[in-house]
Amino acid sequence: MDITVIGAGVVGVTTAHALARRGHRVTVIERLSGPAEETSRANAGQRSYGVVYPWAVPGLARKALFWLLERDGPLKMTWPPSLETLRFLFATLRYANAPGVYGLNRRAMLRLGEYSRQCFHDLESAHDLTFDGEHDGLMHLASTPEAMTEYLATSELLSELGIAHRLLGPEDVRAREPGMTGSGPLFGALRFETDGTGDCHGFTRALAASAESLGVTFRYGTTVTALEGDHRQIRGVRVSEEGGGEEVLDCDAVVLCAGAASPKLARSVGLFLPIYPVKGYSLTVPMDHPERGPYSTIHDDRYKVVSTRLGDRLRATGFVALSGFDRRIPEARLETIRRSVASRFPGAADMSAATPWTGFRPMTPDGPAIIGRGTRDNLYLNTGHGTFGWTFSAGSAELISQVIDGESPALNLDPFRPGRFAE
Incomplete structure (x- = not known):
């Protein structure tokens, strides 16, 4: 599939990398000049899977x-x-x-942390x-x-x-x-x-280079202005480049990984994200x-x-x-x-x-990230990770890739479902 990932922070880049390894053709759209230039730039450096x-x-x-x-x-x-x-x-x-909500959500987040730890080890073993x-x-x-x-x-x-x-x-x-x-x-x-450390900015840039070697296209300095389609599917992503005009990028699926910028885009397709x-x-x-x-x-x-x-x-x-x-x-x-x-x-x-x-x-107001299918058949979300984006990034990237490919995800994603705030 041709998949557009919106956002080149650590969550967006790990998602793009996971999808490319599965054989998808991936384009990443980022409004800033490079990967990990916003929230992923200088965070705490801890991969706190158990915390x-x-x-x-x-x-x-x-x-x-x-x-x-x-x-x-x-x-x-x-x-x-x-x-x-x-x-x-x-x-x-x-x-x-x-x-009971806190206890259930904490267990779900700890399970995601442990899964992400395994995914980080796999990434670090396979790539320099x-x-x-x-x-x-x-x-x-x-x-x-x-x-x-x-x-x-x-x-x-x-x-x-x-x-x-x-x-x-x-x-x-x-x-x-x-x-x-x-x-x-x-x-x-x-x-x-077994918790870890690391420079999130350095990791994201290194993984972006690896993703490019797998065929991922990164378009920096490019802003997504709208998601276009009908009530069932996203048909394209409207973007504007600095100093240039607008264009619509056709795609088979969209993954929203835009962090704190996600709610505005989600609203355009009727999805409420209280991030x-x-x-x-x-x-x-x-x-x-x-x-x-x-x-x-x-x-x-x-x-x-x-x-x-x-x-x-x-x-x-x-x-x-x-x-x-x-x-x-x-x-x-x-x-x-x-x-x-x-x-x-x-x-x-x-x-x-x-x-x-x-x-x-x-x-998010409850705490868990937002991972799963959105309000359109081909809209997926991997966002809202709060203070644990660096920690969860490798695991959530694998999970959303499993969802996109129609597989049963490795973890129960019910606590992370995108539509839970409208219930």
Whole structure:
């Protein structure tokens, strides 16, 4: 089939690559100048297969209020909030308070994470991809005794699902992370044994080059303006190029992988996607003393900041901000990230010289991504992955390819169905 993939972030490129390996003729449309130039550009660097969880967590209202009032709290919101922000929050609270929904969605996301881990291993075994990628585990620190109690409960669920993990005491944590010499409180950690790291931007660019060798066509600097067809099928994709005119690209199927830009295109064919651009920030800097930096990925539960080693670089990421598509980077947010790094890995890098970034994670109000067939026979969706796009990308690409080819998907996709928000 001739398949058009909309979006060249990590999800779009992994999807295109999976389809090309199956023998399809694939064209990828991307409005920016290259692959992974938006949300995939400088994310946390963690492939956290065992750490995934829904956005709509029970007790969210109480936690959100506390975080909003706390100076270094991980949740921030523009005031007054926009109507779009309020709608997203109300929808989130509805899912958070729905009995049993969180548990079902978390299990579904963990199963997708484990499947994606396997798919990443397959990709890395079959292709020479350079992106500072490792699978040396990930640790969630416990800065309070209460955090360790929560990790005990999490450990039971992980054991139920067969996800490799260990509970560690403070001495074990420091033995695994000798660079962690800071004064931040430490009562132990939950270690995810097989989770990974890697530069998402580097991976996506390397995989895009591999996809081109398989015959995939990438059209950068090209904007999709409409999906054209009738009530049953998409007949073509109307695009416009920078400095050029419009044209309609004929295709047999369309896969929407446009992240936070997906809702607008979906509305044109009668599909409601309540995806909100949840904003995050990161700092990336070469390490002056790599031996003082993290060995793999460390989640500091005190600041909700993730520090990751990417080769000889340190990347630290934090915050979820509800501010629409506002690209401003407040200095206060960066200072919180710097405080977290200093409290765990002092002297590893000059964080004042780090390169800042902000991006928009495409979040659904309940948490699971949107994977499956849309409102037309040949419209498919692989979008709305929230903070876990890098983690889920390899697995969700295989799953949507299985759906397109009429196969039974490797996982139950009911929690990820595109039409669930209209029910």
